[in-house]
Amino acid sequence: MLAFPPARNSMDHDMIAVRPAPLVKTTVSASAAKYLRSEIIGGGIRAGDSLPEARIGELLGVSRVPVREALVILEREGLVTFDRRGTARVRTFTLEDVRELGVMRLVLEPMAARLAANRGDATALGEIARNLTNLKRARTLSDITGLDFEYHRLIMAAAGNSRLSASWENLASQLRVVMRLFHQAWERKTLAVRINTVKAHAALFDAISRGDGAGAESIAREQAEGWLVELGESGAFDSPVEARE
Structure with missing residues (x-):
């Protein structure tokens, strides 16, 4: 005896139609x-x-x-x-919050730099190079902050490790806020901020583009450690910001 599947009535169709x-x-x-x-x-x-x-x-x-x-x-x-x-x-970010973010950068970014260098993806390297070019032309702290953040995101992507990138992306929104506050603390030194940022980014990119995994990892670690020191010196996170109701 043949067994036929139950017929689908119009109600089934209607239910499917409203699911989205x-x-x-x-x-x-x-x-x-x-x-x-x-x-x-x-x-x-x-x-x-x-x-x-x-x-x-x-x-x-x-x-x-x-x-x-x-x-x-x-x-x-x-x-x-x-x-x-x-x-x-x-959220009001305290110096302790920033230090915790810095530790996470120390864990994630040096490894990403090593992987990106070892992988040597031409398309990814081209995107990082374009970011550096745009950073050299940046004139406002807002542009510098945006390009600074994008640079680190591009390196994470260049590593080719989706789980590593996902871990970093979980912190991305917080990092963007912290980077903005840090750059704003040096608002009167926009040119110096750009020069220092370009110099640091260029050094790391050079190691990655040469395929020097160990060197890239070392530079990324040194820069993340330096970032922590500079954040403390900036005074941007010494006291809470007055809230507005």
């Missing part, structure tokens, strides 16, 4: 998170500022639910904190 609907909600949350992330990283919303869901929802034209979900996303990224009452605020 929840994605709209997710997209709204992701869009809200993208907006808030950009504002926090760029300094439009400052450390310690409160993030009222109703006000943000009104600004973005959405309900409080996707805003709440967006804030949870940013909490996971380390940009937002919630107090006991559930009030969200932009």
Whole structure:
């Protein structure tokens, strides 16, 4: 006796048709998170500022639910904190926070530099070279900060290790905030910041492009250690920033 599969009725088809609907909600949350992330990283919303869901929802034209979900996303990224009452605020980075980020850079970036040098991917090296060219032409601290961050991301990608890159990306939003605050501390020395950044990046790129894995790893480690020292000397993280309600 032949067994036939049960016939699919119109209800099954209708159910399949509506399944993508929840994605709209997710997209709204992701869009809200993208907006808030950009504002926090760029300094439009400052450390310690409160993030009222109703006000943000009104600004973005959405309900409080996707805003709440967006804030949870940013909490996971380390940009937002919630107090006991559930009030969200932009995270204030302390010197200890920065030191912890520096330790993670020491763990991840030297290994990425070695792998990138050993791998020698021509396309990846070309992207890093273009980044250096753009950095040499940069005139504002905002441009320098953006290119500085992009440079490190490109090296992580050039390593060709998805898990290593994923570990670094988990810290990316926090690193961008810290880099901005660090560069802003030297705002009157924009030219010096650019010259020093170009010099450091060029030295590391030279080792990577020559395929010197050990040398690239050593330079990346030295630079990450130096970054920690400079962050402490900058005074950018000595005291909390006054919050705005």
